[in-house]
Amino acid sequence: MAERSLAVTNMDMMLNLFGSYDGNIRIIQSELGVDILSRGGDIRITGPERGVEKAYNCINGLLKVAERGENITEQQVRYFITMADESDADEIAGLSDGGICVTVSGKIIKPKTLGQKKYIDSINSNTISFGVGPAGTGKTFLAVSMAVRAFKAHTVNRIILTRPAVEAGEKLGFLPGDLQNKVDPYLRPLYDALYEMLGAETFARLQERGSIEVAPLAYMRGRTLDDSFIILDEAQNTSPEQMKMFLTRLGFNSKMVITGDVTQIDLPNPKNSGLVEAVKVLKNVSDIGINHFTEKDVVRHKLVQDIVKAYEQYNNERARRK
Numbered sequence: 001m002a003e004r005s006l007a008v009t010n011m012d013m014m015l016n017l018f019g020s021y022d023g024n025i026r027i028i029q030s031e032l033g034v035d036i037l038s039r040g041g042d043i044r045i046t047g048p049e050r051g052v053e054k055a056y057n058c059i060n061g062l063l064k065v066a067e068r069g070e071n072i073t074e075q076q077v078r079y080f081i082t083m084a085d086e087s088d089a090d091e092i093a094g095l096s097d098g099g100i101c102v103t104v105s106g107k108i109i110k111p112k113t114l115g116q117k118k119y120i121d122s123i124n125s126n127t128i129s130f131g132v133g134p135a136g137t138g139k140t141f142l143a144v145s146m147a148v149r150a151f152k153a154h155t156v157n158r159i160i161l162t163r164p165a166v167e168a169g170e171k172l173g174f175l176p177g178d179l180q181n182k183v184d185p186y187l188r189p190l191y192d193a194l195y196e197m198l199g200a201e202t203f204a205r206l207q208e209r210g211s212i213e214v215a216p217l218a219y220m221r222g223r224t225l226d227d228s229f230i231i232l233d234e235a236q237n238t239s240p241e242q243m244k245m246f247l248t249r250l251g252f253n254s255k256m257v258i259t260g261d262v263t264q265i266d267l268p269n270p271k272n273s274g275l276v277e278a279v280k281v282l283k284n285v286s287d288i289g290i291n292h293f294t295e296k297d298v299v300r301h302k303l304v305q306d307i308v309k310a311y312e313q314y315n316n317e318r319a320r321r322k
Helices: 012-019 022-032 047-065 072-085 090-095 114-125 137-152 179-198 200-208 239-246 274-281 303-320
Strands: 004-006 035-039 040-045 128-132 156-164 210-216 228-232 255-260 287-291
Touching: 004 047, 012 022, 012 047, 022 035, 022 047, 022 072, 040 047, 047 072, 072 255, 114 128, 114 287, 128 137, 128 274, 137 156, 137 179, 137 228, 137 255, 156 179, 179 200, 179 210, 200 210, 239 255, 239 274, 255 274
Parallel strands: 128 255, 128 287, 156 210, 156 228, 228 255
Antiparallel strands: 004 040, 035 040
16 A cells, blocks of 8 residues: 655645545546545545556646646546646646637637647647547647637638538438538538637628638639638548648648548548548658547547547457457
């Protein structure tokens, strides 16, 4: 059995750390197999040596978050537990510094994991950035946030968001309405992100005057996109020809962000994914950033992270058998 202690002089920080009905501490105890007791301003951690060390690092990091005046969330607790052995507590706590933009409801959008922070830094420093990883890692949402920030700062004149409509054949033909009505369901996640950033009325006004364009990938052919922030979502469902066509639309004073999940390819032949090929072809090209997310960067419900991890383990095991 091992034991470590921390002293906390600020009771508000102590309450923030423990959470409602000691919920945060209960998570740490359950995940790491340790006992955590507080008496006055002292926190004592006992249990197996490895668990105690991880719990100490986790609590130390969470206290740094509390020092910054930020309310500790369950997602932060679980992320600190995951990263306790891999990263410096100050680096993780520093994720709460600053922000990308503010939603219409007043929520500050900021990276929640180190993978997301590297992704944001890549978008800032490169003309073209790829975000490749599982569902729930914030690839699209953060890209849209960066696009809105650039638009509001007048560094670009337009935001262009596009997705491949994989089922652009007969299945779309059975949907009611004109072509835009038919492809709108494929573009809904992009609309949702823009509504949250700008509000429905502002989005509709900007779209009407052409400052925001949400369109299927086929609409990009033959264009040169200057002074624009361009996002290609669900890029795993592009063909190599479509990906090359999209990348060569880049104009002056523009940025591109390409996002996708190579485990969710809906093409008839997954080996022909334009995203998979582009990551290989462009990995050594300067001014292009390629960012890979893992299940540790999932910021949805904890069960989503568990699902992603389980599928990854299953696919790895199946690959080994083959």
